[in-house]
Amino acid sequence: MPAAPATRKAFTTLSVEHASTVSRVAAELRRAVFEGELESGTPLREIALAESLGVSRPTVREALTVLVAEGLATREPNRGVSVATPRAESVRDVCRARWVLEGAGVQAWESADAVRRQRVRDTLDSYTAAVRGGEASYEELNERHLSFHVSLVELTGSPRLVQMAEALMDELKLALAQVDRLNRNAHDEAESHEGLVELLEAGRLEGPDGAHEFLRKHIEDAEVEIIEALRLE
Missing domain, CATH: 1.10.10.10 (Winged helix-like DNA-binding domain superfamily/Winged helix DNA-binding domain)
Structure with missing residues (x-):
């Protein structure tokens, strides 16, 4: 009918x-x-x-x-x-903001619930599997990479901070993808992220060899690498 x-x-x-x-x-x-x-x-x-x-x-x-x-x-x-063309001043500002948000997440590791901690492990596994599988596109690698960094902010338990982190990653995704493509360094990035999670799992958060300082150095290195690789200055 x-x-x-x-x-x-x-x-x-x-x-x-x-x-x-x-x-x-x-x-x-x-x-x-x-x-x-x-x-x-x-x-x-x-x-x-x-x-x-x-x-x-x-x-x-x-x-x-x-x-x-x-x-x-x-x-x-x-x-x-x-x-879009990344700009050096924007990359620096985004990395400063990332340090505040992700650093807060690292410091919240011990007080975070099991679900949020597992989310960090899962996003790390997803990223490293894509890197070592060798078949993922740069877009997919980028998405999994940035999801890991957002999961660090999720440790704070603050939806607003997570939303801010996601907005920062949107600003940074093009620059990071271009660096990965130019330098072919996704494998090194995977190992660095694994090192950070190992420090978290061991409860080594503070001090010169702790996770907090490790993250600070990681973000500083990323800032320099993006600006130099893309010749933004």
Whole structure:
């Protein structure tokens, strides 16, 4: 029996095909950015992208809006959208803020509940498995890497601090992905993160050889590496 007119009308706003097309275009652009096919500063022209991907300009426009919201692209008046370019002062500021948030998480390790501690272990395992498996994309490595750092902030038990950490990671994800791609150093990063968790598990939080100082040095080194590798100065 055919659906009643009122029922048909109720579904007229649904557009799975269009939404999925926007998602697929955004995913393809995201992949190209993380894999280095689209470098920082590359203009993302709607007409050229629409022709290349075989989709409409409005679809490309919506996909670009997604990338801008994620911090992977920037939109400037009269210049359009381009792949985001990290700036040295922003990298330094993000790393300072990371140190405050993640440092608070490290110091909360002993008072954190078992669920939050296990979350740190699980995100570490996920990241190291992806690194050593050798088949993960730079996008996937980046996501797992940053999830580990957010899990450190989760040790504080503060949803607001976690939300702040996630916003910082969004700012940093493009720069970190580019460094990983240029330096091919994901394996070294995995070992460094394992060293941090070993210190946490051993209860060695303070002192010159403790987890807190280890994390500070790790973030400082990351700041220098990003700025030097991407020639931001």
